[in-house]
Amino acid sequence: MEYRSILVHLDGSERASACLDLALLVARQHGAHLNALFAPVTTDHESAWSVSFDTGYRERTREDTRRALEHQFLNGLSQANLKGTWRTAMKHAQQELLALSPFADLIVVGQSDPHDPDASLSNRLQVQVTLAAGRPVLWAPYVGTFPTVGERIVVAWDAGQSATRALYDALPFMQLAGHTTIVTLNAEREGRIPGADIALVLARHRIDVEITHLHTPPTVSVADALLSRVDKLGSDLLVMGAYGHARWKELVLGGVTQTVLGSMPVPVMMSH
Known part of the structure; x- marks a missing residue:
């Protein structure tokens, strides 16, 4: 077995950038094709958020995050001379991630920051993917930087x-x-x-x-x-x-x- 196709889930959190860095590192090590799925987790309190704040605020924030991560992704591919595919799914993150899982040799997800109000939903998604995808899952810790992995x-x-x-x-x-x-x-x-x-x-x-x-x-x-x-x-x-x-x-x-x-x-x- 070789890691030739790697799938990374980017949930739009502050640690998504570090998760992407880890996925790019592993892809470079193994010369793999990297698929990135930007799929924020839908929260139970989203409706309450929209009542308390401008209804478009969260969407604009997510779009800014998506643009920054896509730029980081494309730049990382270019620097490492890798190939990859970018996908965006603004709804049904778990469904989209599990649908892509059979076509990945390795899945990369990010551990949720316990201080993040959306952490419980993110953890639920990550656990479900780990137990149900049938593929190995690499978890990136929510703290720290990792210049090496697997040495x-x-x-x-x-x-x-x-x-x-x-x-x-x-x-x-x-x-x-x-x-x-x-x-x-x-x-x-x-x-x-x-x-x-x-x-x-x-x-x-x-x-x-x-x-x-x-x-x-x-x-x-x-x-x-x-x-x-x-x-x-x-x-x-x-x-x-x-x-x-x-x-x-x-x-x-x-x-x-x-x-x-x-x-x-x-x-x-x-x-x-």
Whole structure:
């Protein structure tokens, strides 16, 4: 597998520019075609906004944001000698994003700023795409700048279905990485030395990895321990399975997945 077609969702928030920068960086690394979808999330309080303020204010703000992001997108393509496509969808962001997902090798979304009044709706869209698109999703943190991604990788591994899919979806990153660490979780699930079998498989792909085991005391959650290991190793990409639970009319994240996505220090690539 190679990342030849990348889809980035730009929601019009203040962090959309950083999300686009991350997508352009990954596209340059892999020589990929980059599709950008500008699709602001429709908020529940939009009608209240229009009553309190000029009805055209939000539309003008969105149009200014769209123009700035499209200029950044086209300029980034030109500088990197890449090809790409720009799309705009002012309504039904989730529907548009899921419709384009089958044609992407990788989807890039931005973590919502918890202080943004629209954050809950944006998070809902990002979670739904991660759990329902069937494609690997790279999350860009809402804070920080990331001059590199995928040079030092941590892969969370428990030999489960989602972790397995995430690991194989991340092969293009690992093949270019300077260092990859497999952090084993729930090691008792594996019959032999934890991580040994998957390390052997990766060696056949000419990928050398380091294996480390995560042992968490009762007072420390698995998610917190994993994020601490990412920080200790100086990693610039975390790869893990996205675990979710089906509930009436929606999909919701599992505990570890939700914690990681709520406080990610580096970009996180997830598969479900």
